[in-house]
Amino acid sequence: MKEIQIDPEISEFLNSYTIDYPNEEEMETSIEYILSQVPQKKKRFASFKTSAQTIIANSLREMLMFNWTFWALNSVFLFFGIMSLTVFQTDPYLTLFALAPMPFIAGIFEILKSQHAGLTELEMTLKYNAHQIVSSRLLVVGVFNLFINAAITALCLQVDPGLIFSKLLLSWTIPYVLVSGIAFLIAMSMKSNMVSSVLLTVWFVFCYVMIQTPVTQEFLMQLNGFKAAAFIMAGVIIWIVHIVKIKTFNIRSQGI
């Protein structure tokens, strides 16, 4: 290898330089500082588990904070369902279809009440923050809706054991997943505390028109596995989008 010739003057100049090595304490301080800047690898599963546990634990508190009108309205829906099936002997599949998303639509007002009350900004700064609060309320309303639908399904089978269970299940699963997803999508952009009332009215009108129109009634009755799966899948996709949106709550999305 060819040796590089350095000008003696430059060589002397360079040799005059000394490097002060840091002492042990200075090195420790530097390492500590650098370590604090290193992004921590997130343990995704552990983080998801903690987050889910927090949301479930907070659900009970949120449930206790729900306005009595939510419970009263749902009692009316349940009563209406029971009366329809037992006294008026309406079509159980259509009854389930119409009732399925109602508890959720009524609950949208509770889920988004921080937004309507102007409390989202404050809630974003709390230990259990805005997205955990909304998720907890969603869980309460969603599970409660599921419970109501399951109860009415059980009642249908009690009234008429000849009904097809899978068809009953499909009758409420589609509106429960898809209609509630679309309703939540509209509610997120409406930002009005009248949102539940408006959406419930729209759903009532839609169901009334559908029941009065033989073509739509027939379409609903003849929903096969593939079509039903497509509707449910569409609903699931809408909900995935919602969940991502809720997780990334920020002041701009909340219009603050």
Next chain:
Amino acid sequence: MKLTLENVTKTFGDKRAVDGVSTELTNGVYGFLGANGSGKTTLMRMLATVSTPTSGRITLNGNDIFQLGDSYRDLLGYLPQHIGYYKHFTVEKFLFYIASLKGMDKHGAKQRITELLDRVNLTEKTKVKIGKLSGGMKQRVGIAQALLNDPKILIVDEPTAGLDPKERIRFRNLLSEIAQDRIVLLSTHIVSDIEYIAKEILIMKNGRLIEKNTPQKLMEGIQQQVWKVQVNDREVASYQSSYKVGNMVRGSNGVELRIISERKPAGDADHTPVNLEDLYLYYFDKEAGA
């Protein structure tokens, strides 16, 4: 405890709401002074983790506050500029709810709520629905919720809006008492809110932090530019168009004007001790007049 802002910038489209703010904050009261739109609220929101900086970093004792997540929020008390309430909740129920969201246990929350309602003079309104309270009372509920978890970092944005003078003094004294072992950040454009309690004043203009110093030092800086001059009624308009005129006191000998000017505005003008209103006028004359 040290809160550090490193070149913090926040943009909304083309607009730079906060522009390269760097500073360090330790225990004590810091008053953010600025006209509307100066970037105070945007900066406060970033410090409260409501929004993230477009660039730059905010750290607490060297750790990024957004990485710290709920362990940072656990130390935080925040009163936003515009706070809403669940109107059908009673004062007590609302505070219990916020306490539970702050992770406080029921027993501790009960004690703290009783104590704070007394501090903000709302003990008699404990069972009243928030919807029935006056604006000033609602603001006091807001102050109480911010203090619930005995926060080590208290961020209050325009906290005295809607409070009567007596309540403002009460609030100032409360802040002054608690500020010894925590960081208190108070944004306002009412200078008397911070005149006596702020350890340092941060002056913001067009998104930039243009001054940060003790009130005394800031006032000393403009000492040679504050004048008092006696004029007659007819001369007032002429002075107003040529100088930054602060207080005008009408007396038997005419009108005494307080003027901020680098040059002596009149032969008989005298220097007068500076107050924070003069300082505000010095920096924000155009905005104040707008």
